[in-house]
Amino acid sequence: MPITIYDIAKAAGVSIATVSRVFNQAENVKPQTRKKVLKIADEMGYHPHVYAQGLASKKKNRIVMLAPVMSNYFFTEVLRGIQDSLAEEHFELNIVNIGRKKDAFKLVEETIKKRWAEGYLLVSLHFSEKELKLLKRHNIPVCLVDDFSNSFDSVSFNNEEGAYLATKYLISKGNRQIAVLSANANSIPIRDRLKGYRRALDEFEIPYDENLIITGDSMERDGFTELSGYQAMNKILNLDPIPDAVFCTSDTKAVGAQKALKEHGVHLPLISFDNLTIAEYIGLSTVNQPMYDMGFRATNKLIQRLHNPDLRISNEVHHPELVIRSSSEKLKEVTS
Amino acid sequence: MPITIYDIAKAAGVSIATVSRVFNQAENVKPQTRKKVLKIADEMGYHPHVYAQGLASKKKNRIVMLAPVMSNYFFTEVLRGIQDSLAEEHFELNIVNIGRKKDAFKLVEETIKKRWAEGYLLVSLHFSEKELKLLKRHNIPVCLVDDFSNSFDSVSFNNEEGAYLATKYLISKGNRQIAVLSANANSIPIRDRLKGYRRALDEFEIPYDENLIITGDSMERDGFTELSGYQAMNKILNLDPIPDAVFCTSDTKAVGAQKALKEHGVHLPLISFDNLTIAEYIGLSTVNQPMYDMGFRATNKLIQRLHNPDLRISNEVHHPELVIRSSSEKLKEVTS
DNA sequence: CTGAAAGCGCTTACAG
DNA sequence: CTGAAAGCGCTTACAG
Known part of the structure; x- marks a missing residue:
């Protein structure tokens, strides 16, 4: 049913090889012939079949x-x-x-x-x-x-370096108890980010406290969601004492975390990760990932x-x- | 170079038709034969070439x-x-x-x-x-x-109905001067949303004032960006008098708009459009679009x-x- | 500049 | 249940 190269060749009075050449930008076609083929192809609404092209040429592009x-x-x-x-x-x-x-x-x-x-x-x-x-x-x-x-x-x-920088910055501002708003602990990015977090702590001789590594309950998308951030921040706010600051493993989670903070009327210094467009608009300090x-x-x-x-x-x-x-x-x- | 159906047929001692049948879930292949073909195909790392399949079968799926x-x-x-x-x-x-x-x-x-x-x-x-x-x-x-x-x-x-509902709600809350945070005036969604806005005004006999239709300067993505919303809200805040409320044509723009409001220390009742996930977390009233x-x-x-x-x-x-x-x-x- | 012909890797009646 | 063979719609040396 659909138009093939044979239809065009016949209508133009040339061989299919010539039609093929026209459509493959080959230089060695008489301008006159090319024009005629193109005209007819256009009239008949022809376009080479990609599968046939791919099969014959062994190119897929x-x-x-x-x-x-x-x-x-x-x-x-x-x-x-x-x-x-x-x-x-x-x-x-x-x-x-x-x-x-x-x-x-x-x-x-x-x-x-x-x-x-x-x-x-x-x-x-x-x-x-x-x-x-x-x-x-x-x-x-x-x-x-x-x-x-x-x-x-x-x-x-x-990722390790990013988490290190964020954590170090928070420490440099006088925070000691730094919670982590974490996600699926098996995910590679989380593992690397936790490493960076620990490295910063070590550097300043702050003891690592696993009770400060908090994850939301929702594990959709490995926990990188607003909901999970919201849940985790609520847990953090129930900690006693409340930590000094938070390193949040993604901007998306930070959006949820900020909602929890607002609801509790609490402010905690927070740095997150990614630098999504929105970060600029909601004033998120964050680690830029290009x-x-x-x-x-x-x-x-x-x-x-x-x-x-x-x-x-x-x-x-x-x-x-x-x-x-x-x-x-x-x-x-x-x-x- | 890559393995073809011929290689499998030869190795399995059957015809290519049989191999083809095995891979097309045809029922009429002796279980023994099927198993053998599958085993060999797996060993040789064979998979039918999609282009050839598409060409021969005229199916593309x-x-x-x-x-x-x-x-x-x-x-x-x-x-x-x-x-x-x-x-x-x-x-x-x-x-x-x-x-x-x-x-x-x-x-x-x-x-x-x-x-x-x-x-x-x-x-x-x-x-x-x-x-x-x-x-x-x-x-x-x-x-x-x-x-x-x-x-x-x-x-x-x-879209028309959505804008109508949003505007009507704002009016019902006692707002009369309602600005629109608009976008590319030629885009179909914007045209429809403006229609809905006008319909609500008409219903309450509020005169339409084109000076209240404000667009940001950035026209990237037809103006549906945070930046554009930020720019537009700044313009609105320079209006004299400042309008009573704002109908914003997208959540993304609303994020930018809220930044401008915050910077000016001003609050304006605002409803936007889309109901992105983030809307819930930043408390955006909005028109849900499924x-x-x-x-x-x-x-x-x-x-x-x-x-x-x-x-x-x-x-x-x-x-x-x-x-x-x-x-x-x-x-x-x-x-x- | 152009054509005849082989070949790309499959599927699918058709025959057995 | 299986095979031989035609055909899917192209490209591309090869020859002229």
Whole structure:
């Protein structure tokens, strides 16, 4: 039913090879012929069938992005970076939602096996080195985003350092008892951020107190939600004594935490993590994570590898930057 | 280089037809044969080539979502609905970013012509009936999300009604001078929302004053950004007299607007639009828009049409619901 | 500058 | 339950 290259060739009185050349920007077609083919193709509403093209040419001009969760701001910014980077190249983007299931790895492997794309971007998927080795044997270009490995190119973020900076800042302002608004303790970013927190404590010889590591009850999205932040902050406010300050592991959680603070009429100096757009508008002190850049850079890296498969593996680590706004201030002395 | 169906057939001592049957869940394969093929395929790391499958079978099991902007919460929620709906079916999702360019329509048409997918979801793309007619002639299943047309199935939202409800509520609380924090005046949602605003004014015989329709200077994302809301609210606060209340055309803008209010130490009753997750946490009174549901329902509708192309065109309109929180309160009387 | 022909990796009647 | 063969709609040396 749909128009094929044969229909166009017949209507234009040329061979299908010529039609194909016209659509592949080949230079060696008589301008007159080209014009005629284009005209007829336009009239008949023809467009090459991508699957047939892909099969015959063995080119796909497509990269696939795999991610565990799509509906959060982090993902959204990374995606924006990817798309902006791709816009300059001749590639299409495919997005596959992996979800948080146990068999995430299987799903990723299945997807890669299907060979839809020439390259794959694995975002926030923290597989073991063993699993990554399994992926490696499919011998396909992959770049990790927000993860690190020796087996593949990667663009990641120094979470440990970010938490260290935030905690150190709070300490430098005279806070000693610093609670952590944490999330799923098994998630890699949380593990790294807790390490940074401890390093700062150690440096100032403040004893580590595990009772100050507080997690909300909701574990949706690994606990990186407003609700979970709200729950956790309520727990913190029930601590006795109430800690001096809070290191919050994400801006999203901080939004929930601030609601709890407001309801209790309490202020606690707080620094969070990510620097989402909203942070600026609600006065959140936070650790800036260049999500957009990470997506952009990772895509560049992947495309480079497509062009040159023998490139040495390269790991790019982005560094944190502390952005201080009002949430980290101590309460102003109230002169009564 | 990659393993093909021939390699598996040879290794298993069967024909490629049999291998194909095994991978297509055909029932008529001897269990023994099936097991053997599966084992060998697994060992050799084989997976059917999707392009070849698509070409030979003329099935794609793929739907494409086309959207103008991806990095905002609205899109993100719609996407979540789409994915949840798709998860139950046997379809893959492809996302194509159309951007805000002039030639958005051309891009959409190009994409549809490529015939990647059996069905297309057009999200927040407001084309004219004339343009939609052009799309129609490609004779392909399409469902519009956040838009309405007689030519295609659609799932949309009653923006006019939402603005009407919000404005009416503000009036009912005794506010007369109600400013609008607006955005790109040419965007369809803004046009509809302004209509609803006027209808409420008319009903209460409040004269319409175009000086109360305020837009920020930044027109990124049609002005639906925190920055734009911040700018617009600053303008409103310079009005003389300051209006009684504000109808804000999106939660995102409201976040910016609240910052401006805070900086000026002023409170103005405010209702906004969308009911993003964050609205609950910052006490925003707002018009709930069921974004997730709209994505979910639209996908269902599209898949139904795939199964049954002769279905009558169906337009589903979702209705607004006012969610009142603290931002719309009048300032409490200060007893001094 | 153009065409005939082989081939890309599958599916699917058709026949047995 | 299985195989031989045609066909899906293209691209691309190869030859002219």
